[in-house]
Amino acid sequence: MVVLDGNRMLCARVSMLGLPICDDTQTKNHVPLLRIIMIITPLIAAVLLLYLVVTVWKRRAQLTFPRCNKIPGVLCKVANRKKREAVANQKIREVVACSNHKETLKKISYGDILTATNWFSSVHTISSTCTGSVYVGRFKSDRSLVAIKVFNLNEPGGYGSYFTECEVLRSTRHRNIMRPMTLCSTLDSKNHEFKALVFKFMVDGSLDRWLHSEQHNVIPDRVLSFGQRICIATDVASALDYVHNQLTPPLIHCDLKPHNVLLDDNMTARLSDFGSAKFLLPGQVIRKSLVDVGGTIGYIAPDPLLRVCWLFSF
Structure with missing residues (x-):
């Protein structure tokens, strides 16, 4: 024998045993909650996985390039x-x-x-x-x-x-x-x-070998024509204009001389040897010392702090 007295929350979908009919709205209210749980759970898992990946990556980076204070x-x-x-x-x-x-x-x-x-x-x-x-x-x-x-x-x-x-x-x-x-x-x-x-x-070597052929044991009659000199000067000026005025930040070669100007088989000049070059960042000045500025005696600007002196070697 089943006793149902005192169970007020019991209901049935059909009339039986004197139980009240169940209200379908209560069941429907649980459906949105399940959907929300099904959506939020994968999102939380994805966030945790991303956090784990970032943490592992940072630890590997610290092991590869440790900080100086450690x-x-x-x-x-x-x-x-x-x-x-x-x-x-x-x-x-x-x-x-x-x-x-x-x-x-x-x-x-x-x-x-x-x-x-x-x-x-x-x-x-x-x-x-x-x-x-x-x-x-x-x-x-x-x-x-x-x-x-x-x-x-x-x-x-x-x-x-x-x-x-x-x-x-x-x-x-x-x-x-x-x-x-x-x-x-x-x-x-x-x-x-x-x-x-x-x-x-560069087949034709450096400009210095053409200007001072007697010092390099090369053919004595290797003499640059006036037109070739103009073209070489134009090429070097074009390179300097580019690094001084078109680059951001500007770049100072700091060791411009004929030895660092190379000529290809068409006598096109190319600037080389940027080992002493310096980028001039905004608000930065170059300290006035030969050690800091570098360069070659005879081609160093008298005052490297002045922008106009960047062309002294040229």
Whole structure:
């Protein structure tokens, strides 16, 4: 026997046992609530998953490039240098990609450069400074001549010159400015860091070899015509106007001289060697010292603080 007395909340869909008819509106009120729960639950799960991914990514980034206040000074410098190196390499790849979208960056190893330069033979040396040396050579994959700029990382300015050239080459787009074909950033045979930029070889050499042929043991009658001199001056002026007035922020070469003006087989001049270059940020001034400004004696402006003196070397 079933006793239903005292159960006032009992109801039935049909008349039976004297129970009242159930109201359908109570059941319908539960349907929107279920839908809301079904929508909110996946959203909450997605937000939690995104938070977890971001947290893991941040922790990996901190492990890769730790902050200076958490590790010793020497390790911090190494970590920051590795970070700048990765950024610099990426910037060079952007330069090459922007120069020709159809070409891919060729991978050059330390062994390739050794072979191309005949183990850095003095016969292959074009020029040499405290921050690096430039060699001429050929790679087995491509027999065309290339100029390989190897940075001297043992000197204090070696790394700075490498990173500066990367930044300049990433930011500039001009026909009268030298651009790299590829790079090599690896370890040498002694497990020391090795960095080099590979450029197209300029057949006619530097402007200095034409102006002072007697000092370079070249053909004495290599004399520039008046028209060639005008064209070269125009090319250099065009490059300077670009870096001084069209770039943001402006760029100062800081070491403009005939040795850093290269000529291709059409006698088109191209500005090179931006290792000493400086970007002039808004409100920034260049300290008046030879060490900070750099340059070559005889071509350094008397007052590098003045904008008009940026053209002193020209």
